[in-house]
Amino acid sequence: MQFPILSAILITPLLGALLILVIPREDVRTIRRVGVAFAVISFVLATILWIRVEQLGAGALQLVERYPWIADFDIWYHVGVDGLSTPLIWLTALLMTLALFYSAHVIEDRVKEYYFLFLLLETGLIGVFLALDLVLFYVFWEIGLVPMFLIIGIWGGKRRDYAAIKFFLYTLAGSVFALLAIIAIYFNTGTFDIVELARLQPFAQDVLWANLASWGLWLAFAIKIPVFPLHTWLPDAHTEAPTAGSVMLAGVLLKLGAYGMLRIGLPLFPQMFRYYVLDVPILPVLALFSIVYGALVCLAQWDFKRLIAYSSVAHMGYFTLGLCAAAARSAETQMAAISALDGAAWQLFSHGIITGGMFFLVGMLYERTHTRDLRAFGGLSGQMPVYYGLTLVFALASLGLPGLAGFWSELFVFRGTAQLLPLAAYIGVLGMVFTAAYILWKVIQYVFLGTFDAIRWGTLTDLAWWEKVAVVPLLVLTIVLGLYPAPLLATFDSAITALLHVLP
C-alpha cells in the first residue's frame, strides 16, 4: 500500500490545530511557531503531491482513497486529485503559510484561538478540493465556514459582527439547498459518488427535478463565487476580515464555489447548463453583470479594501463567463470550450495569487495609516518605494497586463467565448476597460502619485523584512507564470480535456 498522501495533507493542519489547543494560552511564541510550522509542513506535502500528480498524469483522478465512512447511508470517505484540484490545494497551502507567517507579526489578541481556527480552516478548504463524495464535499464545505465566521467576527474591523453573520447566513442559505439537492440526487441514482454521478447523469428524464436539483447546487456555488446579485456578502466580509482572513477569503474561499461548479455543477447537469446558457441565457447575463457591474462599482469606490473586494466580483465574473462558454459547446467547438475552461481554471489560480497579494498590501498600508480612504493618500511612491513597486506589479497583473499571470486567463477565456458566445465576449471586454480605469486611476494615481502630504504621512516606513517575505513569493509567481505559463496550463488543460471528454 502506498503512502496515503491525500489523507496526510488533510490531517496535518488538523493535528496542528489540536496541538495548539494543549499549548498554554500565555506561550504565544510557541503557538505561533507551531502554527507556522504545520502550515509549512502542509505546503511541503502539497508540493510533493503536485510532483506526484505530474508523474502519474494530471488528466485522471490519482491517488484515490476510498473507505466507508457512514455505511448506513452509503457515505464514503472518497478522495482523489487531478490536474484541476492539485494546483488549488497547493495554492491553499501556500497562501495559508504566508498568511500565518504574516499574522505571527501582527496578531497579538487571542493568538491561540487565531491559529487554531486558521489551521482548522485549512483542513476544511483542502477537504473540499479532495472530496469525491457529495456528502463529504458538503461536510468539508461547512467545516470551512465556521472558522472563517469566527475569524471575521473576532478579529475583524468595526462592523465585524454584521459582516460575520452576513457571510454565515449567505453561505449556509445556499448550502442547505445544495444538501436537499444532494439527497434528491441520491434517491434518483443511488450513489453519492461524484465520478459515478457524472456518468449516470441524474434526472436525465425528469425536467422538474433536474431544475430543482441543479439550481439547488448552483445557488450554493454561485453565492460562494460570487455571482451578481448574490455577491453582497463579499464586500462586507472581505473588508471587515483581518488581513490574513481577507487573503484566504479572496484567495481560496471564492474558489470553492468555482471548483464546485467545475467538479459537480457542470458534469452532473450539462444539459441544464446548456439550457440556461443558450435557450434561456440567465447564466451568461449574470456573469456579464458581475464583470461590468463589479468594475463599475470599483470605479465609484473610495475604500481601498472594498475596492479590491469588488474587483474580485468582476474577476470571478470572467471565470463564470468561461464556464458558460464551455457549457454552450457542441462537437465542433470542443477546442474553444477547452480553451475557455482553461482560462477559467487559470483565473482561479492567478486571481488567488494576485488578489491574495493585493489584500496583503492593503492590510500593510492599513496597519500603518489606520485609514483605507483613497482620498487621504497621495504621493506615497516616494515615501514607500518598495511598497509602491510591489503594489504596481500586482495592480498591473490584476488588469491583465501581458507578461503577468492575470493576462492568460483573460486571453483564453475570451478566445473561447468569442467563438461560442460572441456577443457576451464583446460585452465582457468592456469590463477590462473599466478594470484598467480603476486600477490606474483609483489605485495607482490616488495612492502613489499626486501631491504628498508630508505632515500626515512623513513618518510612514517602508515594508519590513517579514512583510516582504509574505508578499514576494506571490510576486515571483505572478511574474514567472506570466512569462512562462506552459507547465501550469498543461496541467489544467489535461484535467479540463478529461472533464469535458466525459460529458455528453
Place this chain on the structure above:
Amino acid sequence: MLLDPTLVFRAFSSELVLLFTTLLVLAGDLVFRPRGQRYCTVVTLGGLFLASLSAVVFRVPEDISLMPAGLTLDSFALAVKLLGFSLIAVIALLAEADNCCQSPSTALYCALLLVAALVISILGAASDLVLILLALDFLGVIAYIMTGYERLSPNASEAALKYFLYGSTLSALMLFGFSWLYGASATTDLVGLGAFLDRGATSSALSLRAAELDYVVLPALIMVGAGFAMKLAAAPFHQWAPDTYQGAPTCSTAFIAVVPKLGGLIALIRLTLVALPAGSSEHGGDWQALLVALAVVTMIVGSLAALWQKDVKRLLAYSGVVQVGYMLIGVATQSATGAAALLFYLFIYALASVGIFAAIIAVTGKTTPVSTDISAFSGLHQRAPWLAFGTLVGLFALIGMPLTGGFIGKFWLFVAALEKGFPWLTGIAMLSSIISIAYYWKIIRVMYFLPALTDDSLRVPIWLSVALSLCVVLVILFGLFPSGVPELFRMAIVDFRF
C-alpha cells in the same frame, strides 16, 4: 393467564432497581442530612447506571407482550430505556450544581428524577391507550412539581400553575379522544386498535356505517393530536413553554426541555407505527395529514417567535418548539427510517440542550436575582472559554452543522422525508434551519464578539463541567462516527408491525 414469576422479574428488573434507588435516596437523605446533597447525586447516578445495566443483562429473550399489563417488551422499549436513563443521569449532574434544586431537599429532587426515569421506561413499552395516558400524565405531574420547586419564587409558582392548567386541560382532551376511540373499537390495545381501523366500519362495536365511523375517529384523532402537541410543546399548543421555561429553576428547565418531549415522542411513535401506519386505512392517511400540518405550523410559528426573544431561556423554549417540528417530520413519514431518525435526532437535541442549560446554570448561578437575559453571556469567551465553546457546539448541533450529531440527525430526517415524497416539507425545515441561525446567532454574538460586562473569571462547578463535557464529546462523536448507530435504532423500530 398466569405469568412466570422469573419472567416478570426479568421484565421489570430496571424498574425495580429504580424504585429501590428512589427509596434509598429518600431514606439515606435522613441519615446523611448535612452532606446529603453529594450522597443523593451519587446514589441517583448509581441507580440509573444499574438500571441500564439490568435492562441490558436481563433482557427478555424474545419480544414478549405482557398483555394484561399493556406492555410490549421489545427492542424499542430497551432503546428508550437506555436513551432516557442516560439523559436523566446528565440532568442529575445539573441538579447537583443548581442551588434552586436544593431546597427543600435535594433528595426529593433526585427522587423525582428517578421516578421520571421509571415512567419513561414504562412509556417505552406501553402499548395500551390507558397506560400511555397514565404514564404521560404521571410524567406531567413530575414536571409540574419540578417547575414549582422553588416554592418562594413567585415566577416559579406562576410558571408551574400555567404549565399545570395547560397540561391538565389538554390531558383531559386527550383522554376524551382516547375514550372515543375505545367507544368505537371496544379495545384500548394498540394492536387491536390498529386491526380495527384496518378492517373498517363493519367490525365496529357500535355497528356504524363507514361514513359514520369517520365522524367518530376523526375528532378523536384531532383531540389526541392536540394532547400530544401540548406534551411536546408543538404549536399551536406551545404557549405554556416560554413562561414555564423562564420561571422554572434552570435545572428543571433542562428537564422540561428534554424528558416530557422524549415521553411524548416515544408514545407517539408507537401509536403511529402500530395503530395508525401509512396505507393501512384511510385513518392512517388522516393521521399523517394531521402530523404534517402540526409539523409545519410548529416550525413556522416557533421560528418566527424565536427571532424576537431577548431572554436565553425563552429563546430556547421557542427553539425547542422548532426542534420538535423537525422531529414531527420523522413521525409524519410513518416509516421505520423516520422513527429511527427521530430517536437519533431527539438524543442529539437533548444532549445539546442539556449542555446549553448547564452553561446557563454556570453563568447565571451567581447573579441575584437570577437574570437569564442574553447579555449575561457577554464575553463568556474570555471569562470561561470551555463553557463558551461547549455552548457554541451545542448551538451548532441545533443548527445542524456538520461534525456535530445534529447534522447527521437532520440529514437522516430529511432522507426519511424525501424517501416518502415530502420535498416541500424538507424545504420548510431547511428554511427554518436558516432562520434558526439568526436567533442562535444572538447568543454566539454576545459570547464571542462582545466584551464581558465584568472582568472576574467564572468559576464553573465541577459537576457542571463534567455534564457539559459529556454532552459536547457525545455530540461531536456522533457527528464524526455515527456508523452503526443508525442501524441500531432501525433495528429497534422494525419490531413493530407495519
